[in-house]
Amino acid sequence: MNMLKSYQPYLLSLLRAxxxxxxxxxxxxxxxxxxxxxxxxxxxxxxxIAGVLELILGFLVLIGLWTRVSAFVxxxxxxxxxxxxxxxxxxxxxxxxxxxxxxxxxxxxxxxAAGSGPAGLDARRAQV
Numbered sequence: 001m002n003m004l005k006s007y008q009p010y011l012l013s014l015l016r017a018x019x020x021x022x023x024x025x026x027x028x029x030x031x032x033x034x035x036x037x038x039x040x041x042x043x044x045x046x047x048x049i050a051g052v053l054e055l056i057l058g059f060l061v062l063i064g065l066w067t068r069v070s071a072f073v074x075x076x077x078x079x080x081x082x083x084x085x086x087x088x089x090x091x092x093x094x095x096x097x098x099x100x101x102x103x104x105x106x107x108x109x110x111x112x113a114a115g116s117g118p119a120g121l122d123a124r125r126a127q128v
Contacts, residue, residue, distance in 0.1 A: 013064065013117030016071075019107050020062030023074065027055030046084070053077050061111065064120015068112050075108035 004011075029037050030051030041047035054077075057070040078101045086098030093099045116122040 009118045011117075012114055013119035015107070016064060016067060016111055016116055016120060017062055019104070019111070020058050020060070022058075023054050023104065024058035024062055027051050027053070027058050031055055050077060050081060061108075064116035064122050065125075067116035067120060067122050071108040071111035075105050075112060078102075078105035078108060 025035075028034050030041055030047060032055075033040055041051060053073065057074050060066050060070040061074065082093075082098045082101040082105065086093070086096040086101055088096075090096040093102055
């Protein structure tokens, strides 16, 4: 397993990009209706605000720009989403539908500490 150690920085960048892309897609669904959804949240509602953050900050995480700040805010958003929407429906995440929110929260917390990795715009800006 030591041979994978040299790939760690690039796997961090891959984790960041994939996580950002998935969250970005939640934002596009909520705000832009793509992919198609049954209903779009009312402007100013909590789901709408979450969609704005998912769209904008998810894109920033995807491209690795201002990753630490964006990921920190998104970690809090996902924790908030879990405790507001999922926890009241039961204790166990597998039953209350909160598994994704928990995983997102902790992955974003890790990204806030670890940064974007070498394949992000933050790394490019640091070289200039």
